[in-house]
Amino acid sequence: MNTVFKIFLSMSFSGGLLILTLLLGKRWLKDKISRQWQYYIWLVVILRLLLPFGPEVSLLGKTYQAVDWAVTRADALPARQPAPNIPGDAPAAGLEQKNEYASSPSESDTDVRPFQDIAVLLAEHIWLIWLVAALFLLIRKVTIYQGFMRYIRAGLTPVSDMELLDRLSIAAEQSGIKRPIELCVNPLVSSPLLTGFFHPCIVLPGTDVPEKDFSYIVLHELTHYKRRDIFFKWLIQVTVCLHWFNPLVHLMSSEITRACEFSCDEAVLSKIGSCNAQDYGKTLLDAMAAIGKYKENIGAVTLSENKQMLKERLGAIMKFKGQSKAVKLLTAALTLCVVLGASFVGVYSTVTAANTPNATNTEKLPLAQSGVLPENEWQDDSQADDDLPPENAISSSYEKQYIASMQADQYYEAGSLPLFDIAFSQLDKGAQESWLDRLYTDGSVAFFSAAVKRLDGNSSLPADFAEKAYADEQTAFFSILTDCMGEAELKLWLDRALEDGNIAFQSILFDKLQQNDVFDELQEKREKELEKAQAAEYRTAGVTMNGKDYYYEGQLVNIFLDIRPGKSFYTLNMNPKGTVNIKIVRDADNKITGAIYMTETEVAQLLEDMMDDD
Template identity: 30%
Template sequence: MMSQIFTSVLLMSAVGSVLILVLLMLKPFTKKVFGSHWQYYIWLAVLIVMIIPLRIQLPSAPVEISPEELSIPELQTNEVQIVEQEPVEASNGQNMNTVETPFKLSDTIKGVHAGHYNIIIYIWATGAALFFMYGLFKYGLFVNILRRSSVKISCPEMTKALKETQMKNKVNVYVTDFIDAPMMVGLFRTSMWLPNHALSEKEFHYILMHELTHLKRHDLLYKWFALAVSSIHWFNPLAHFAVKQINEECEISCDLAVTTTMNNEDKNGYMNTILNFISANKVREQIFTTAMANDKNQIIRRFDMIRESSKKSKIIITVSIITALFILSIAMMSSGILNAKNIIPTNEPDGNRTNIVLIGYVTGQKHADTIMLFSLDNKNKDISILSIPSYTQIGNTGGLQSRISTIYVSEGENAVIDAIQSFLDIPVNYYVKLDTDSLKNVVDIMEGVEYNVPIKMVYDDPYQNLHINLEKGVQKMDGSKIEQLLRFRNNNTPTVPIGHIERDLLHQDFIAKLIRQKLVNMDVSNMTKLALAILNNVETNFPATEVPAYVSIWKDANFNDIKTFSLPGENVFDRGINNFIVDHDGLSSLAEQYLK
């Protein structure tokens, strides 16, 4: 889950950075035409793009399958084809068929092992939390000093101004020696702090107009939102630059909102008030505050904008809004398309092959007991099944925490999919989660299966309420017996041990026989009903709306050629822990031929 969030953040940060650079290039034009209000609020589009992980899935072209492709030659054998797990080696001169895929952000980190990538994710999450907490701490410390050094005063002018502007806010007014310029502080209980020196009636009027404009426009909320986004993207300097731009444009935009309807005399009085406060102000600008005079560096620009302030025509306002919406739409669409291609835990099938990961577990337990990848060749009507041992080590960290089953327990099925896609480099389109209760229901829906039990299986475990008693030989098995078959590990007497690999092969063989017995010669209607019934008994992200399309493709398949594989690799016993270490060269060759 965390890896998906981090990947999404990287994508949104990249799109947001491009948008920031575009806005900077357009600024000489937009500053003259649209004015400061547009310059201020357009940065809100940047923040939205950098925090909302919108996903836009473009429609794929329909796949046309010719009658020749639908016909499958009869095979001579009805047995399941078991393929040895030795890797298929390709000579240097041999060109292997590959599927061209669009750019994925995961490709840039493919060389990073999952363990190292997780460290990067934790660094990012820690940095984001610390950055935001530092902002809160700095703000809390400043407000605490303000409150300890201030005195609350009665301010009828504030009450009158709120009433005249039809604002329902309640704003307390304080006087303090700690600041030399007025400011507004507080998101939910907003208060105004005034410096402890005499103010003329005109100066106080300008102060009220300025600060109440901030309050009416919810500028403090804007600044909180900006801090949240910059905390998430703390590693991106352009995100902090965007926050700086917001703070600068905030005061200029507020100045223009206040002075647009003023005559020259009032404009001069307003500017003199700002100038007096700036010359005396010794307190640095604080986050989550609005201050009428807080930055000496931008005073010339503020005054130039005030002198030139005038109402924009309705045409200019309309064009500016349309332009802002257009820029936001393009940025969101770009972010959404990238997110859909890179961070969804499942990828849309390309029409030729669909890969589905099956996660099996005992009802009431979290441990992933069985993990298999089903690869459906929709063109040639072939099925390949790859078993992934639950104790497969992901990354190079070792230990129990590196096992794929542990990753499933701690982070869920999406993390398992991420591990398969990024570390094992096998594409996954969908997932299916199946517990033992659901398994029994599915087998009973399919009216059982005839299966040749290889050995007599007798095992009792009162702790798990597990009781296995199966005779050796061919027999019709319902859901309850199938559960016993698949959960069997060893007999009460240790004469016939069964290891992880043998158990995985047993699972593969059962599934292959179940498919062959139940799907061959089934008509479209019954196959559709069966598929929907199965979907209702499992947890999956496979869309039910896709069932008719897949049924149409597979309705004439004979399901004789089901290939089964074990994950290439070896068991390694290290520090008292047995993990399965993947042979990536062997897996790469196998995946290219049967899974991609």
Template identity: 25%
Template sequence: MNVIYSLFADFLDDTLAASLVILVVIAIHAILQKVISARVRYLLWLLVIIRMLLPVIPDSPLSMFHVLQFGEGIKSALTGQAADTAPLPNLQAAAPSNQGLDSDSDPQSGTPGTGDSINAGHLQQADGQAPGGRHSSAAGIYSPWLKAAAIIWFGGAVFLFLNGLGIMSRQLRGRKRLRRVTDPRPIAVLEDALNRFGVKRKIPLYTGSRAKSPFLSGVFRPWIYVPELALQELTSPQLLHILAHELAHYKRRDTLWNLLGSAAAAIHWPNPLSWLGLHKMKTDRELACDAYVLDVLGEEEAAAYGLTLVEFLKQFSKGRTDREVLYFFGSQHRQQITRRVSMIHSFKKGSYRISAAAVLLLILLSVVTLTNASGDSKTDNTAVNDDLINLYKNRNYNRLDRAVEEAGFAFQAPSVLPPDFILERAYLAVTPPQAATATAKSEDNEIEQVTLYYERYDGDIHTGQFSLEAYKDSSVEQIYTALELSESSRGDGGTPLPVDRKPTTIGGINAIHVNVHVNQYVQKLFYIWERDGIVYKLYIGSGTLSQQEIASLMTSIKYPDEQMKRSFVNKKLFNVDVIDVKDLRMAADIMGFVPKFPIEESGFAMNRAMLTSSIEFSYPLDGLGMSRTVFWTAYSNPDVTFLQMQNQGLYETFKEEGQVFFFRIDGEKFAVPLTAAHVNGQEVLVTEPYKIDGELSKPTEPDFLSYFWQDQGVIYKVGFTGVPTLEDQQTIVSSFMKVPAADIDKLAAAAAQAH
């Protein structure tokens, strides 16, 4: 069923875009109705059909969807996905988890020497729900109402397709009950018409009493039907007009476009604008066909051709029409007949031909309507360098949009996730750690690898994971060789793990399927492929996904559009790197205050900044402490960390109790005594020297020391690795005290000037 839900989500996107194209075409018709010919009007409708049926839409900077961004909001409301671009609300967490995907492949999995262990694992909400929930990823597509709507849409589409096949089947059976015309007069008229239109193919003519109007049927083996009464009563010139009309449909391939229009109607059946567009297209098709007939027969035949149309209306009644055939008259209203007669009356020789201006109009409309905004695609992925910390390139993000912006190269990602999965984090690396055999290396610290980690939780229990890695400047064989080398060396006792590979095709992706046999019960599954110069490696944990879920996942992989980039956000992930101006603005929104951001202070430089959990500040004294966020920065030479968070009475509690609790490696807390002192005229609380894990630490591990103070509702912490002299301690703490809150606009201007 996930495949149906995914198709329905794509349908919502496609039908919204098609609706906008239909409105554009209607507007053009209204504005240029006296300028463009019937043929051009019909060709504009063919753009609508193409838009409704194309499974893949290319990107263009000229796409009209750059301007019509309001469509994204409508689609977001329909799918139940979060599409707002407002600042993220406060991040919340309850307990750390050390589980993750191949943590040894991520050089950022910890930050030693800070005085507090940095846990890059997944954190749960205080209410026990899976982090981020269905509203933080494309899993939001699977809301109950959307599931019901998807099933209704799919059922309606299947019914209409089957109904269309039934009509085609009835056409074939009905033809057997008709009589093939062999009478000399109508055959001679048909031959004349074939010659005038340059048709060398023998198209049979049938008659009978099945329908009251002539029609053309058959896409690949066309044939013409003329009612028996019409053959008897119409003069040869009138019969020529009718047969010419049907041959015009044949020459213009209208039977094929009619079939495609029926397919579009079946897919987009819930959209009333699609039915309106198809109705108008059929009207303009008849006008274009009439113009083609007159272009072939000659302008002098216009009056006689119009009289034939009117005479037919008087003498022959309408019959029931099938959408797979093209009727000369069919079920058209009198107003439409009037339009046809008016066009015939005003027809001028050569008006059927397409002018250079019309060609330019069609090309322009094709570019702006049959494309998507290129900002969603691989064509616009140059990252703007506004880094504030220039020495640090590898980075973690909790949201897809920031990963896309900062990668510097275009990569694809799953647009629909298996049930209950969320995007846990995106990791960007300068040098792919698992692509050691890659020959192309970055010369200017460009990002060369993006890894997207996806997690599934049942309450606080980790139940599954997979990852998708994208490699720039690598080949499939290089990535496979690196994988084989890495995985085969992980066997027990030095015995290499068996690694099997075979070619496979899933969701239109030609990939290498790699199976690593860990033991008789456990296997690791990998898929490696290349697309548009980027190599992808999908890692599926053993037993995580079924084959159907894997196929659905790979089928959904595409370049992230605006909806994807806004929807895939893990609002509960911590250890989110703050490197550039956008990150700092986001951090200020999340923290609820503008943090201090001393890049260089007292002769030492910042080497890392991130948002992390309050457990890095201290052991929470109550459940509320778990839901708070810390802004954490690290410096070297000396090794110092600087942490900031909202106070909310925490400093007063530390002072009253005379101690602070920290996390041990086993998740338990240990107490460290505090002493009140003054630095730069400001009261501070100073810990005794302590080990990182208290009594569980080894004697050889370094000592740590921490200072706390509060100012204007914010509590600060400076952590030392090692114990400097008292004078050095107070100098450094005093420096951090004097630093004002960050002037983000000034930092942005300085970063832009520097780069």
């Protein structure tokens, strides 16, 4: 295998160990330590993934040296040659027969040789496959970003309101930003966002924003710019492209995207003070009210990334408080531990490669390793055999399966995905099925994904587990299993999901079939039908709808609340321009019986519940 690729694989493996460590530590670090630290500490992992440097003595260096030594020994053992026939000496009859047998290759060896040559050829050129895939992914991401920016610029209108521009200028000056920041409007975006590497521009869905909300929005986006979050995002994307084969790197990318918004919220609150946390949280809620057609891209940083994360962000905002000295000391200690851990894990170095025996220096190895007798020296046949492994050592299939099973269990418990991947590939179908069932039960998506990729192409296990995942509504596992399906099978699953009305699985299958536009049209049709039916239902209670606005008795509604029985589903609409707050009243059969005004206590309780992350 190419030495450069070995070094890169070791970088990916050591970076994967750090990712696992940080993800496992997130459970108890999340609310105990600065969100900004939780964001920037990933830089250490990214540097470990991108820089091929490390100490001469490291964990991975020793591991690779041991593996290379074992491989070299295994390759050298079959190369055992007959002793040279020195004139005047007659070898023993038994030894002569053994040498004659060894010198004439069997018919099975001749048949296996071409496959061995192909395997060696692939191993030597696998780095080309990695490089081509990495370049393809990077070009694809750049192309997507360029397309996104073209759509943004197509509907972009510079803001000419001098009052808004003055507020932006003052906020930029207070944030210590000297470069001019543009302010534009594009009704297509779903949330305020910041674009541009060298010509930054804050894009708003509209200019009809309250003064306080505008200040918070601008401060949030200026914080993104000052911290160079766009550059950080692209550094992550380059890392993902290079380590496309490592599922842990993809998990890291998702986690950094989340951490970016949390850390930016924390930075903003440290400037405006925790007393303004509730107002800042309300700004986030208002930003989600306007939904545009285009979702944000990897090349932009937004005010509200998605609805799923909004509730957690609101909870973190309400819990924000300054750091104590103890937390600062803990932060410094953890940073030192992560840096030292990255250094200790290390990478496969050229020093390790130089110290590893290979085919060119087998004459320096003992007889048991090289299989060649020293020149002008004879050994008894039984003595030579004593140096070799016993003939029955790990010879049976049962023993091999037992060892592979033990290794898989050990690596899984240790959280070592790359080593588990190797051990899983050596298991038979029955053992692989047991492991897949265990990983599925444990909810271990990363290990399940790696295991599925190791299955034989003719295996029925992906189809069996796809049925199970569909029945259990486990979309993450089902998405992994779709990678094993052909187009015909995907279409059959799509027909089934359409018939069942299972929207989550429809989304996955349309995406795999590259028919996202069809899914978007279908969703738009569903939403229109739902809105039409809902509007007719509300009219029976005296509530009318005009787009996203609700009216009751001729008055624009500020807060509109409709909770279904059992609180299984609800409709909530907030319009700051509204003057009244109403809620829909339903009976036990989910039928509307009327609409009433909400009391101030109910409004306060609703806002408090929205801020509560429980």
